Amino acid sequence: MIRYIAFRLLAAVPTLILISALVFFIIQLPPGNYFDTYVAELQAQGETVDPNKIEYLKHEYGFDKPVVEQYAIWVWDMLHGDFGYSFEYEMPVTQVVGSRLYMTILVSMVTIIFTWLIAFPIGIYSATHQYSWSDYGLTFLGLLGLAIPNFLLALILMYLANIWFGTSIGHLMDAKYLGQPMSWDKFKSIAEHLVIPVVVIGTSGTAGMIRRLRANLLDELQKQYVVTARAKGVPPLRALLKYPLRMSLNFFIADIGGILPSVISGAEVVAIVLSLETTGPLLIRALQSQDMYLAGSFLMFLATLTIIGVLISDIALALLDPRIRLQVRQTR
Amino acid sequence: MDAIPGPLPPDGAPIAHYISPKPFDPKAIEKLSPIQERVYLASQLRLMWWKFKKHRAAVYSGFFLLILYTSILISEFLAPYNLSHRHVDNIYMPPQGIHLFHDGKFVGPFVYGTRYHLDMDTLRREYPVDRSVVHKLRFFCEGDPYRFWGLFEARFHLFCGPKGNDAVFLLGTDRLGRDMLSRIIYGTRISLTIGLIGITVSFLLGISIGGLAGYYGGWIDIVVQRIIEVLQSLPSIPLWLALAAIMPVDWSPIIVYFGITIILGLIDWTGLARAVRSKLLSLREEDYVMAAELMGASPRRIIFRHLIPGFLSHLIASATITIPSMILGETALSFLGLGLRPPVTSWGVLLNEAQNINVVALYPWLILPVVPVILVILAFNFLGDGLRDAADPYHTAW
Numbered sequence: 001m002i003r004y005i006a007f008r009l010l011a012a013v014p015t016l017i018l019i020s021a022l023v024f025f026i027i028q029l030p031p032g033n034y035f036d037t038y039v040a041e042l043q044a045q046g047e048t049v050d051p052n053k054i055e056y057l058k059h060e061y062g063f064d065k066p067v068v069e070q071y072a073i074w075v076w077d078m079l080h081g082d083f084g085y086s087f088e089y090e091m092p093v094t095q096v097v098g099s100r101l102y103m104t105i106l107v108s109m110v111t112i113i114f115t116w117l118i119a120f121p122i123g124i125y126s127a128t129h130q131y132s133w134s135d136y137g138l139t140f141l142g143l144l145g146l147a148i149p150n151f152l153l154a155l156i157l158m159y160l161a162n163i164w165f166g167t168s169i170g171h172l173m174d175a176k177y178l179g180q181p182m183s184w185d186k187f188k189s190i191a192e193h194l195v196i197p198v199v200v201i202g203t204s205g206t207a208g209m210i211r212r213l214r215a216n217l218l219d220e221l222q223k224q225y226v227v228t229a230r231a232k233g234v235p236p237l238r239a240l241l242k243y244p245l246r247m248s249l250n251f252f253i254a255d256i257g258g259i260l261p262s263v264i265s266g267a268e269v270v271a272i273v274l275s276l277e278t279t280g281p282l283l284i285r286a287l288q289s290q291d292m293y294l295a296g297s298f299l300m301f302l303a304t305l306t307i308i309g310v311l312i313s314d315i316a317l318a319l320l321d322p323r324i325r326l327q328v329r330q331t332r
Numbered sequence: 333m334d335a336i337p338g339p340l341p342p343d344g345a346p347i348a349h350y351i352s353p354k355p356f357d358p359k360a361i362e363k364l365s366p367i368q369e370r371v372y373l374a375s376q377l378r379l380m381w382w383k384f385k386k387h388r389a390a391v392y393s394g395f396f397l398l399i400l401y402t403s404i405l406i407s408e409f410l411a412p413y414n415l416s417h418r419h420v421d422n423i424y425m426p427p428q429g430i431h432l433f434h435d436g437k438f439v440g441p442f443v444y445g446t447r448y449h450l451d452m453d454t455l456r457r458e459y460p461v462d463r464s465v466v467h468k469l470r471f472f473c474e475g476d477p478y479r480f481w482g483l484f485e486a487r488f489h490l491f492c493g494p495k496g497n498d499a500v501f502l503l504g505t506d507r508l509g510r511d512m513l514s515r516i517i518y519g520t521r522i523s524l525t526i527g528l529i530g531i532t533v534s535f536l537l538g539i540s541i542g543g544l545a546g547y548y549g550g551w552i553d554i555v556v557q558r559i560i561e562v563l564q565s566l567p568s569i570p571l572w573l574a575l576a577a578i579m580p581v582d583w584s585p586i587i588v589y590f591g592i593t594i595i596l597g598l599i600d601w602t603g604l605a606r607a608v609r610s611k612l613l614s615l616r617e618e619d620y621v622m623a624a625e626l627m628g629a630s631p632r633r634i635i636f637r638h639l640i641p642g643f644l645s646h647l648i649a650s651a652t653i654t655i656p657s658m659i660l661g662e663t664a665l666s667f668l669g670l671g672l673r674p675p676v677t678s679w680g681v682l683l684n685e686a687q688n689i690n691v692v693a694l695y696p697w698l699i700l701p702v703v704p705v706i707l708v709i710l711a712f713n714f715l716g717d718g719l720r721d722a723a724d725p726y727h728t729a730w
Contacts, residue, residue: 014558015558015561015562015565018558018559018562019562019565019566022562022566023566026571026574026575027574029574029575029577029578030574030577030578143710143713144706144710146656146709146713147656147705147706147709147710147713148702148706149660149663149664149667149683149702149705150664151664151667151683151687152683152686152699152702155686155687155689155692155699156692156699158689159689159692159693261565261567262567268567268569268570269569269664269667269668272668273687283570284569284570284573284668287570287573287574287577288573288577295570299566299567299570302565302566302567303562303565303566306564306565306566307561307565310565
């Protein structure tokens with residue numbers, strides 16, 4: 001097992017190098033750089049900038065160096081824990097991202113738990129009552145959640161919440177609690193504002209999860225060991241939960257790789273519509289304004305999380321499922 | 333009764349028990365009845381069609397999509413007005429209901445007239461219904477001129493308001509007084525083709541790259557695997573954003589449209605390539621591939637003649653399921669203002685106008701383009717489900 005993990009970690013190194021090159025390439029692709037856009041914007045507003053200052057800044061951040069060298073410096077600094085400087089916020093990237101990280105993790109965690117709470121019972125129910133009206137109805141409901149564009153659902157729910165419950169529009173808390181220390185009132189305000197993003201982001205994920213849980217569980221339920229268990233009189237609930245459900249959850253563990261980065265980035269578009277103080281809008285804004293170190297380092301961070309997530313889920317799968325564990329041993 | 337059978341009767345004498353006089357057919361048991369023959373000897377395609385027909389929702393969805401795709405050929409005719417025709421007297425007009433009876437008499441489909449009125453307190457445009465004015469709908473009538481398929485001038489429309497009077501806006505108008513129904517009908521053209529072109533790009537890439545990796549294995553496989561891993565580890569929306577930002581601002585909207593579809597396809601192919609690769613890896617160990625190789629078939633012939641038909645149906649089904657994600661992706665991109673740009677009009681571009689909470693509160697009919705989006709996505713999902721079940725030979729529907 002340890003050798004397997006070590007091998008996987010080694011294999012991740014070239015992937016990470018490729019990703020870093022791709023990320024750097026992507027953020028370099030749009031013509032111009034942050035300072036050009038910045039100067040153009042200021043000039044459009046009729047203001048002037050000291051060209052010497054811009055020249056100095058460009059030199060300071062190595063914009064006059066060849067691209068390859070810029071890339072090397074960026075990677076080298078990242079390896080030393082320096083993720084660069086955000087031009088727009090005039091703060092180190094770690095601080096910009098860090099200030100929003102807790103709220104993002106909060107929103108994402110609640111959303112994931114919401115998704116599981118909804119998807120699990122429905123998926124199991126649909127699989128055990130295949131082709132019944134309730135199966136069709138629930139599956140349809142899940143599909144509907146998938147089909148409605150998230151941003152629009154967010155808008156409509158936000159409007160309804162404002163009319164019915166008087167929840168203030170957008171943000172994660174009432175404006176008066178921004179920057180305040182945590183208190184019971186602030187907590188209540190956050191909880192109130194969490195509902196919409198959680199429901200909106202949750203609906204799209206729920207549909208996919210219901211479908212896969214249903215399909216996997218159906219495959220499992222057709223197998224002979226389930227028939228045997230039923231025939232020898234194992235109670236129906238136990239015959240469902242003991243093995244078939246556990247087996248059908250493999251896909252669920254395999255999903256951890258995808259969940260980890262989305263916990264950090266959150267749902268970008270919904271967050272923009274609801275003006276949530278999460279990292280998603282930050283990333284989108286950084287990409288648009290070519291705030292390259294903020295965008296690049298954050299993308300790199302997300303990609304690294306994906307790779308770690310995939311590794312974790314592979315190890316977890318191997319630990320949980322003896323068949324996969326044996327395969328690993330055989331291929332070695 | 334004679335318990336023990338006796339010796340055979342003398343030559344020529346009939347045997348004691350019954351013998352069928354019919355000629356002996358050694359294959360009698362294996363012979364199929366005509367009904368069985370129809371099932372057992374049916375081609376793969378025919379079997380799939382039978383299974384597909386069982387899936388009601390899929391059949392209806394397919395039919396619905398077929399109608400929509402046919403409609404994009406004649407959008408100009410179906411839409412009552414041109415895409416950019418501005419009715420300056422009818423800005424932000426709410427949808428009108430179609431009525432059939434007026435004063436207890438049957439008049440045929442008509443709408444009531446409206447009077448424009450500006451609320452001086454809220455500065456809101458209001459259009460109270462005037463029950464005394466009846467605008468009868470005309471069918472197959474002359475309206476806004478257009479160039480049909482860019483070939484010839486035409487003025488023919490499915491229906492329009494009374495002559496010389498733009499008074500019929502079944503789904504209301506937007507902030508420039510453009511008819512929503514017409515815009516949604518024109519938007520169908522862009523939104524539906526974006527999914528198709530995108531999926532074609534992704535399909536070609538997925539099959540060829542995944543096919544190479546799966547068939548040859550070795551270092552090609554390792555490189556392809558790494559590339560897929562890299563692409564999949566980056567979140568898709570930032571990727572779209574970055575790629576959409578590359579497109580020069582001075583490109584014409586039509587080229588931007590193709591650019592966006594290609595971007596959607598470029599990012600989507602990884603999943604398909606993975607599926608192709610793993611299928612090929614398992615299929616190339618089959619005996620019939622070995623047989624083909626021994627007979628001297630070239631790799632190209634083996635891939636295209638023997639391997640791809642083996643899982644093409646499965647691939648098409650899974651591609652159908654990914655079309656909705658492309659349509660949704662386009663709406664999300666356009667919503668962020670990074671996708672298509674007017675005058676190219678897609679459902680996403682239309683929804684871009686509805687991104688303000690005021691719109692939801694004051695002019696809720698501007699979010700109507702979401703209805704076709706939802707319907708099309710549901711339809712593609714059902715169709716894809718039906719196709720997938722039909723393409724799966726181990727899944728029997730009867």
